[in-house]
Amino acid sequence: MTDHDPFRGANDGIRDAVQAFYDQHPYPPPVDDLEGYRRRWQDDGRRRADFHLHWPAKAYRTDVQVLVAGCGTSQAAKHALRQPASHVVGIDLSATSVRRSEALKRKYSLANLEVYQLPVERAGELGRRFDKVVCTGVLHHLPAPMEGLRALRAVLQPDGAMHLMVYAAYGRIGVYMLQEYCRRLGIGHSGKEIRDLAATLTALPRHHPLARLLGESPDFQRSDALADALLNPQDRAYSVPQLFELIEGCGLRFGRWIRQAPYLAHCGRLAATPHAARLATLPPREQYAAVELFRGTILRHSLTAYRDDIPDANPLPHFTADGWLDYVPIRLPETICLQERLPPGAAAVLIHQGHTDRDLFLPIDQEQRRWYDAIDGRHTIGEILGSVAAPGGRSRHHARARGFFERLWCWDQVLFDASGGSGEAEGQPV
């Protein structure tokens, strides 16, 4: 990489402050041991689910070119470890993060990993294109997030996928109140100031908007996390409409939420309110915006985005034609099937352990339970239906099954490998 920075200008002071902050307080905290992580990712189902999350209509591949932009201390190394056949490039502004990533590369002999100290805004200097760009927890720390995202868009392959995460505005209101409080007091990020802040927060009123996060989120239990959240020199957040403005302003189109149930009006408690029918008439992106306001607790937005100049690339699964029978459902590793304390008439309740909202559970009946049990990540829905008895005739059976598999997808229970079907998958209107 060259030392010349074409972006030196008005935003330099902010970028320098962010770099100094992360050099001193690398986040997430550095880790030395990735054995548990490696073991978890040896599960083929987990790897296939991760692939089809971003590319439902493509045949599964393991040799993917990945850019982890703003990789922090371990994210690039983790990607290299979990995808040995892929090539991973990690870039970060902070020298400490790069050093930590290099240490993991040596420890785990990650020949498929390269790490550079390079700002996201200069990703073009890498001189290559990537199938997948991962940028989580970074854009909101940039002085000009659009400039950074455009630079990443420019290195994305035409049919590539971008995995983004930015902070969400409403769920973090308490964080921004305390950031402002710290600014007014001129609190810096020395060890003593962070300890004093942690001690002061123990006196925070029980109903303060930050109190729930302090109590519930493991992220806020540690002093380095507290510094990252409350003393970060640059941090902004996005509502759903602002997020769509960001990605569409950078030549990208929304694909899907990484976990979609929390954004869907027909999942959870809202579906049983007098507003359900009114919400259902809204276009999807309006529903997402309304549900974010209604829930009030979404802390971050994680999504997949694609280039907007190739609208046919990366179609999403859909259930309007017969193609869905050829989809292969793959269970998500974070899901569990409960059989105790069931609601009346339910044979089981399906839960995604990553959902923090308690209303996001899916009761299923006996018939659905048989279909669910037959999901093995290899057989198509058509094959699953063929292997289970069909009381009431084929077409009624199919109509019930179609609704069920679509619900499993909406509730984040399964992903689909839709590559082997009729090729009819199409994009969801946003």
Ligand SMILES: C[S@@+](CC[C@H](N)C(=O)[O-])C[C@H]1O[C@@H](n2cnc3c(N)ncnc32)[C@H](O)[C@@H]1O
């Ligand atoms: C909260 S950490 C997230 C790390 C990682 N993406 C993850 O999810 O674990 C934010 C990272 O972004 C990096 N960063 C901030 N601004 C950046 C920029 N302009 N270019 C590259 N990296 C940047 C910081 O140094 C830090 O390592």
